[in-house]
Amino acid sequence: MSDSTGALNIALVGPYTSGKTTLLESMLFVAGAIGRKGKVTDGNTVGDWSDEARGRQSSVEVNAASFEYRDHRFTILDCPGSIEFFAETANALMGVDLAIIVCTPDLNRVWTMGRLFKFLAQHEIPHVLFANRMDETAVRVAELIEAVQPVSDRPLVPCQVAIRDGDNVNGYVDLITGKAYEYRDQEGAVGVDAPETVSERREDARTQLLESLADFDDTLLERLLEDEIPEPEEIQAYLRGVLADAGVVPVMMGSAERDWGVRRLLESLIDFAPGDALAARRLPAGADGASVAQVVKTYMTQHGGKVSLARVWAGTIEDGMTLNDGQRIGGMYRMQGQQQNKIDKAQAGDIVGLGRLESVSTGDTVAPADGPGVEPMPRADLPSSVYAYAVRASKREDEVKVSGAMSRLAQEDPSLSFQPNPDTQEAVLWGQGEMHLKVALDRLAGKYGLSLQTERPKVAYKEAIRKPVSQHARFKKQTGGHGQFGDVHIDVKPLPRGTGFEFQEKVVGGAVPRQYIPAVEAGVRDFLTSGPLGFPVVDVSVTLTDGKHHSVDSSEMAFKTAGRMAMAEAMPKCNPVLLEPICEVKISIPSEFTPNVQRLVTGRRGQVLGFQTREDWSGWDEVTSQMPQAEMHDLIIELRSLTLGVGTFESQFDRLQELTGRLADDVLAAAKEDD
Ligand SMILES: Nc1nc2c(ncn2[C@@H]2O[C@H](COP(=O)(O)OP(=O)(O)OP(=O)(O)O)[C@@H](O)[C@H]2O)c(=O)[nH]1
Ligand SMILES: [Mg+2]
Numbered sequence: 001m002s003d004s005t006g007a008l009n010i011a012l013v014g015p016y017t018s019g020k021t022t023l024l025e026s027m028l029f030v031a032g033a034i035g036r037k038g039k040v041t042d043g044n045t046v047g048d049w050s051d052e053a054r055g056r057q058s059s060v061e062v063n064a065a066s067f068e069y070r071d072h073r074f075t076i077l078d079c080p081g082s083i084e085f086f087a088e089t090a091n092a093l094m095g096v097d098l099a100i101i102v103c104t105p106d107l108n109r110v111w112t113m114g115r116l117f118k119f120l121a122q123h124e125i126p127h128v129l130f131a132n133r134m135d136e137t138a139v140r141v142a143e144l145i146e147a148v149q150p151v152s153d154r155p156l157v158p159c160q161v162a163i164r165d166g167d168n169v170n171g172y173v174d175l176i177t178g179k180a181y182e183y184r185d186q187e188g189a190v191g192v193d194a195p196e197t198v199s200e201r202r203e204d205a206r207t208q209l210l211e212s213l214a215d216f217d218d219t220l221l222e223r224l225l226e227d228e229i230p231e232p233e234e235i236q237a238y239l240r241g242v243l244a245d246a247g248v249v250p251v252m253m254g255s256a257e258r259d260w261g262v263r264r265l266l267e268s269l270i271d272f273a274p275g276d277a278l279a280a281r282r283l284p285a286g287a288d289g290a291s292v293a294q295v296v297k298t299y300m301t302q303h304g305g306k307v308s309l310a311r312v313w314a315g316t317i318e319d320g321m322t323l324n325d326g327q328r329i330g331g332m333y334r335m336q337g338q339q340q341n342k343i344d345k346a347q348a349g350d351i352v353g354l355g356r357l358e359s360v361s362t363g364d365t366v367a368p369a370d371g372p373g374v375e376p377m378p379r380a381d382l383p384s385s386v387y388a389y390a391v392r393a394s395k396r397e398d399e400v401k402v403s404g405a406m407s408r409l410a411q412e413d414p415s416l417s418f419q420p421n422p423d424t425q426e427a428v429l430w431g432q433g434e435m436h437l438k439v440a441l442d443r444l445a446g447k448y449g450l451s452l453q454t455e456r457p458k459v460a461y462k463e464a465i466r467k468p469v470s471q472h473a474r475f476k477k478q479t480g481g482h483g484q485f486g487d488v489h490i491d492v493k494p495l496p497r498g499t500g501f502e503f504q505e506k507v508v509g510g511a512v513p514r515q516y517i518p519a520v521e522a523g524v525r526d527f528l529t530s531g532p533l534g535f536p537v538v539d540v541s542v543t544l545t546d547g548k549h550h551s552v553d554s555s556e557m558a559f560k561t562a563g564r565m566a567m568a569e570a571m572p573k574c575n576p577v578l579l580e581p582i583c584e585v586k587i588s589i590p591s592e593f594t595p596n597v598q599r600l601v602t603g604r605r606g607q608v609l610g611f612q613t614r615e616d617w618s619g620w621d622e623v624t625s626q627m628p629q630a631e632m633h634d635l636i637i638e639l640r641s642l643t644l645g646v647g648t649f650e651s652q653f654d655r656l657q658e659l660t661g662r663l664a665d666d667v668l669a670a671a672k673e674d675d
Helices: 020-030 051-056 083-093 107-122 141-151 196-214 218-225 232-244 262-272 277-282 396-412 434-448 514-528 556-574 591-603 635-642 661-674
Strands: 007-013 063-069 072-078 098-103 127-131 156-158 160-165 168-174 180-184 187-192 249-253 292-300 306-314 316-318 332-336 339-342 345-347 351-355 387-393 417-421 426-431 452-455 462-465 469-477 484-494 501-505 540-548 576-590 607-613 620-628 648-659
Touching (some): 007 083, 007 262, 020 063, 020 072, 020 262, 051 434, 072 262, 083 434, 141 156, 156 196, 160 196, 160 249, 168 187, 249 262, 277 306, 387 434, 396 417, 396 426, 396 434, 469 556, 484 556, 514 540, 556 576, 576 591, 576 661, 591 620, 591 635, 648 661
Parallel strands (some): 007 072
Antiparallel strands (some): 063 072, 316 345, 332 339, 332 351, 387 452, 417 426, 576 620
């Protein structure tokens, strides 16, 4: 490998439950960093140490662990597989040299890797595929490669073929060295003679490997045309060169549970992982000689300290150093799951925890304050919010704590957001799906002792009118001494959709004295916050045309009340109508799912406006539609179930649209019940 520091930073990514956390455990074991292997189901692995992960037996955030193997320091970022935590994965991937896509040999689930492959290709992050769970499958690796290929923009190339006994795998032949091995549980594989039965497969697979590499290298192509077979070291060098540009996806296999193929995987990474190739490509121009790091994950530790996990891309970062605009590093750690081992300095190629950088967020670039200023490193695009709960503190006295705790939570997990909705007066927690939000709520309870009640968020219905009405109202009160008097004539008229509210006055001859006109408007506005149907009124024009006043009894208060009264009498006569918010929704899916998604949209009272192929993601379509917001609460859940989990959408408010008939009646009945 070419990395001068001998460090290799690798992300373990791939579908839900494919075996990533188990593979990290196996790597640590094989490398001798842990004496005893934990199991995810026993809750004693180095990864998945948080309560939220242990409780679910599934990763819910990125965990880092480092170990030494053959003079190389590996730092592994174990990423969650669930698509709902994709932001964790995306941020982690921005800081590694290479990703291992750990996959299950399940031919029906290959599409679940769709977004991941797109992300890796888009950011040119070198990646290999590790076919895990070979101890429990009859699926052939060649079949798996064929099934996965349409999901990957880059060619998949086998590096091993399985040695089988019937359907069972018991070893492999390495296509680069040509050597055969038999797997042994809990110990290294032992060299064996390659059985006759694999010779044909081995030839086919090796041809596939070499021909794929030759597509990137004319000299190799010429050698192959002359039937010359390169030496193992040469194949390795070709592979390293092509992999550095993420040109091909080498495929290896094994079983994390039984440590099969894991040693070979580590060795292969030493042999052909591209080291700092990515650093050279990513570093902004002018960063020569500068020290630069980027935060890939933020932890709020139980003891209150913030730890920013950062990849050092260039130079040296030391504990105590002042970064950026005055943030001082308060503690530097090499992470081992939950454990933080103190160190003093880190250099290019390290991924380390930096303590107490209070105003630094995940994705941020940091550099010594006294060094040359550097351009920010590229960051991952975060997925848009697709699922929400309205939340409320279970205990009234906890209400003041909610927004502070939420903002700490969002620092750890930038794909969460917490926003008040002024229309519905709810506090809304936005995220990526049910599990994502449940984990967030568990964290709030566990770390901040804050228990929240959740509800489906309300839809911000509004109302408008369809008919103009002229109205007179008089507010008069004679209660001994000082009385109250206000008298107004108003014209109420509907306005085109989206205009909002307009107030005008055409009073002549001081019938309503100037100083009371704003009070009339205030009274009108007051009424509009909840119209005859019970919702805020929009798109209406009110003109004060005439009125009367009394020299002693008139007051702002009296005219305000008169304005309100006039509206209360006029509005029910104006043919009020309910308005519902309509969103523009852009749904991204692999094109084979496009017809299903069109049905999904129409089934939710939506309208497909069109679809087009996504230029940046070949094989994917973007369906543009309009859909009532009332139909969107669980849209992501159905979309995922129709698209093997990979479909996503972005939406934004488009307009308000009249809602009548049974659906409107239901909304009104529900609103009444709420009162
Ligand atoms: N038979 C077999 N089981 C495995 C293998 N690797 C993992 N498992 C089991 O599969 C389950 C899921 O493993 P994890 O390591 O948690 O998978 P993961 O990819 O980290 O899962 P997420 O983090 O939830 O995406 C556990 O029960 C493991 O024991 C394997 O190679 N063979
Ligand atoms: Mg995991």
